[in-house]
Amino acid sequence: MTMTETIVQRIARMDPDRLRRYRENLDFYGGQQWVGTPRRRERHLTFNYAKAFVDKATSYLMAGMTFAVEPVEASAEAEARARRAEEALRRIQEEDHLEQLDFDTELDAAILGDGAYKVTWDPEEQRVRISAPDVQGLYAWWVGDDVSRVWRIASRYQLSSEEAAALYGVRPPVPGQRAKETAVTEVWTQDRFELWVDQGLHREGPNPYGVVPFVVFPNLREPKRFWGVSDIPPLMEPARELNRAISQLSMILELSGNPIAVLEGVEEARDIAVQPGAVWELPERARAYLLDLLQGGGIKLHVDFIEVIYRALHDLSEAPRTSFGDNPRSLSGVALEMEMHPLLQRVRRKRLIRTAAYRRRNELALRILEQHTGERYLPVRQRIVWGPLLPQDRGRLAEEERVLVEAGIHSRRRAMANLGVEDPEAEWKQWLEEEGRATSHQ
Numbered sequence: 001m002t003m004t005e006t007i008v009q010r011i012a013r014m015d016p017d018r019l020r021r022y023r024e025n026l027d028f029y030g031g032q033q034w035v036g037t038p039r040r041r042e043r044h045l046t047f048n049y050a051k052a053f054v055d056k057a058t059s060y061l062m063a064g065m066t067f068a069v070e071p072v073e074a075s076a077e078a079e080a081r082a083r084r085a086e087e088a089l090r091r092i093q094e095e096d097h098l099e100q101l102d103f104d105t106e107l108d109a110a111i112l113g114d115g116a117y118k119v120t121w122d123p124e125e126q127r128v129r130i131s132a133p134d135v136q137g138l139y140a141w142w143v144g145d146d147v148s149r150v151w152r153i154a155s156r157y158q159l160s161s162e163e164a165a166a167l168y169g170v171r172p173p174v175p176g177q178r179a180k181e182t183a184v185t186e187v188w189t190q191d192r193f194e195l196w197v198d199q200g201l202h203r204e205g206p207n208p209y210g211v212v213p214f215v216v217f218p219n220l221r222e223p224k225r226f227w228g229v230s231d232i233p234p235l236m237e238p239a240r241e242l243n244r245a246i247s248q249l250s251m252i253l254e255l256s257g258n259p260i261a262v263l264e265g266v267e268e269a270r271d272i273a274v275q276p277g278a279v280w281e282l283p284e285r286a287r288a289y290l291l292d293l294l295q296g297g298g299i300k301l302h303v304d305f306i307e308v309i310y311r312a313l314h315d316l317s318e319a320p321r322t323s324f325g326d327n328p329r330s331l332s333g334v335a336l337e338m339e340m341h342p343l344l345q346r347v348r349r350k351r352l353i354r355t356a357a358y359r360r361r362n363e364l365a366l367r368i369l370e371q372h373t374g375e376r377y378l379p380v381r382q383r384i385v386w387g388p389l390l391p392q393d394r395g396r397l398a399e400e401e402r403v404l405v406e407a408g409i410h411s412r413r414r415a416m417a418n419l420g421v422e423d424p425e426a427e428w429k430q431w432l433e434e435e436g437r438a439t440s441h442q
Contacts, residue, residue: 008185008196011139011154018227022112022136025232029054029111033240045247050235053317054110056324057231061347062103064387067358068417068424069380078380085366085377086425092365096130105132106354109219112136113230117215117357118155119364121208121372128365133157133214140216140226147226153214155186170197188212209368217357220349234316242309249302318342337390344389355384385417 031048038044069086071078092098109115114135122129137156143149164170164182185196190211195203218228314320322331322339331339359382366377401415416424 006196006199006201007154007187007194008183008199011156011185014139019136021230025111025113025230028232028236028239033236033243035240043247043251044243045250046243047239047246049242049313050232050239052324053235053313053319054107054231056319057317057343057346058103058107058110060323060343060389061350061354062106063389064385065102066385066387066417067362068383068385068413070383070414072379072381081376081378082380083425084375085380088369088377089362089365090423090426092128092130095127098130101130101132108132108135109217109228110231113219113228114138115217115219115357117361119213119215119361119368121368126372128368130361130365135216138214138216142226145224147224150212150214150216150226152187152189153212153216154188155214157184158182159184164197168195168197168202170202188214209364209371211364211367213364213368215357215361215364217353219353221353231317235313238309238312238316242306242313245302245306245309249299249306252299252302315342318346340390347389351386358382358384383417 029048029051031046031051033046033048033050034044067089069082069089071082105115105117112135116133116135116138118131118133120129120131121127133155134157139154139156140150141152143151158181159167160181161170164184168184170182183198185194187194187196188207191207193203193205193207194201216226218226219231220229222229320339320342322336323343327336337344362382363378366380369375370377398419401410401418404410405412405415410418413424413428416427421427
């Protein structure tokens, strides 16, 4: 960046390849999968398996996700702090509708290749607000070759002239003048905050949080790279070939239903109609017949080729047909897990990344809450609890947890979290109240 170049001008030239990939992946997911425009009478059918695979993997990934907060040491103070932190995070989850936000963000990350959260304080509602900014407007700087240490984040987004005037006091358009969108750029470092409106610096000052309030994470990580990998690129080529092959087969079947008349030894023909009872007058030694496109087993070759592409799609997406509910062999137990193993491995790779992102997000929320309420929430130990990927025997799981609790290996709260109870603390309190009432009536 030159001495006269502003951060906004630099951002305008940054990451063109990454932003181009975002647009291509988003368009492909939306169904724009053919290259070029169709010629006259050319058929372009689109079977959007890319969208189906991404949606399916996201549903498996986010099934039954919750969290638990535990004390970092065995003391009454640490226990009370952990309970306050968990209650605060549950409240934030409800206020910001995080279950829906997390699913939408995960879907966005699977398509584009990256996801992000922003954790700030809402002065009007006096609470922590968690949002998911569009990564197409995010730019990051990290320390040297350590992509885990981000020292600056810039967030660029568009506002209408009315929104810019209401939020930042930007002069509204003159009556009769055409309103235009305003480009807003937030630049965050650990110490400083800058707000740029279009090309001008609108506000600057100390960072009120003392940390960069963003959590940026990859969908799947490439070694030594900050930005992630989308689920879409491996599916592009086979999806395009599948669309082409089925479109071609569809045209053949249509032409077979409306057969082509072939005339040999005829220099010109008029009023040739292919219909029941049609009579053609042909010159001597001329021959007429209908072209049979289905003869010789040609259709089976097309179908076999489509099956090959279809298998390639499932292999590259790591989502076997069984993950779509097709289980003709009635597999269960270990056999079902082996059948689903490719998808299980992919989901577990993603969960490793998401676990770190959710822990960081919760830590930011608790830190900001401490700054504005004066109540202590940190340090605590967080545990992200993921739901089972395969159908489970809940009776067997409950029996296993009961044995672990009685043996002193698991606490009751941990057992409830492992069984998918969304709020173990509230459930435990309710059990104590019911137990107390039952004891008093005896």
